[in-house]
Amino acid sequence: MKITRQKHVKKHLSFYRNNFRFREPYQVLLDGTFCQAALRNKIQIKEQMPKYFTGDVQLCTSHCVLKELESLGKELYGAKLVAQRFQVRNCAHFKSPVSGSACLLSLAADGNAHHYFIATQDQELANKVKKRAGIPLLFIIQNTIVLDKPSPKSLAHVQASQASQLVPEHEKQNLEHLKDEQGVAQVPERRGRKRKGVSGPNPLSCLKRKRKNPTQAAEPAPDQKKRKRKRNRKKALEKDALKTA
Structure with a gap:
């Protein structure tokens, strides 16, 4: 159980460090109910709180808490x-x-500009703390100090801030023009990069071939040229034979 408890506190502290900039020394505000529960369960707050956080801790309270404890008597x-x-x-x-x-x-x-943790056993105070984002809550359960998991309000605040970071600046400026009738700004969908589809054939390859001009005479083939030479030579020999006869 001790290992599981340490994993939980590391996880919750990491959430507040990354999203709400909590840093050591952690400042813990304690009320009278928490001090009374620690006394009843024999918890040495000054010794056990730094061990639980595995870091430096500043334990503090207020004048009003001291006045309230004084007014409640022995x-x-x-x-x-x-x-x-x-x-x-x-x-x-x-x-x-x-x-x-x-x-x-x-x-x-x-x-919570000073990054306070609030340690209390008062259920009414705990419910009010959970309705505010960025305020960690500590309480004592079964003789053990427990850091409560982040409240739904804190989770919603982180999700909203992350979503706003994803919207480009030029779209943020146009949100005022995209409000619906109820006054709620509609965040435009972010279009991804257009994928190239299957390209069609080259338009130049679809053109019809140009026909040759019929007025231009076709150049004779090499075999035809040789036949004409033979015929011309044969005619010349026949003429010479007639002259000699």
Whole structure:
């Protein structure tokens, strides 16, 4: 199972590196539920997270997450101590804190420009993360840290970007003129190179042969020339014989 788990995390990390430009050190935002689950399952996050990623990891949280854990009382005091060991990212709610889930979503907004992973056990937060492209999700299952597979939203975003790269620039400029009645741009089909079919006969070979001019006399064959010479010589000998007689 450990080998299969390592294959899965390598595959998912490769997807985010190639399509969303994630790089080491990987930045992981943790909420209170994840810290509480790690404490309950005796998971040393600082030690096990880099081993799971097989690379450098920066563990971080926010002021809102710490305030939320503090407000929940003694039951989550241990989770608060765990979260305080991580880097605290500045958020826009310093003066008026919001819930930890809302804060983490705001930090990963605008296309997740800082390439955050979100680690949570909150199912509602996880569902919201899956509706955004390019935000990897981490959770704990059976005493193990798990990187969730890419969401359908992330896969659809990658497919759309790859399809747009296949359309030539001059066709992209004409998409505005190809919108249907509902306002949806129709991408024209890309025509491939025309194959050469079976070529026909040479048109010059189909022309009729030119007939010779009948007024021009045909040149006699060599045998005919020799016969004429013999006849002329025979006539000349007959004339000489008549003269001598």
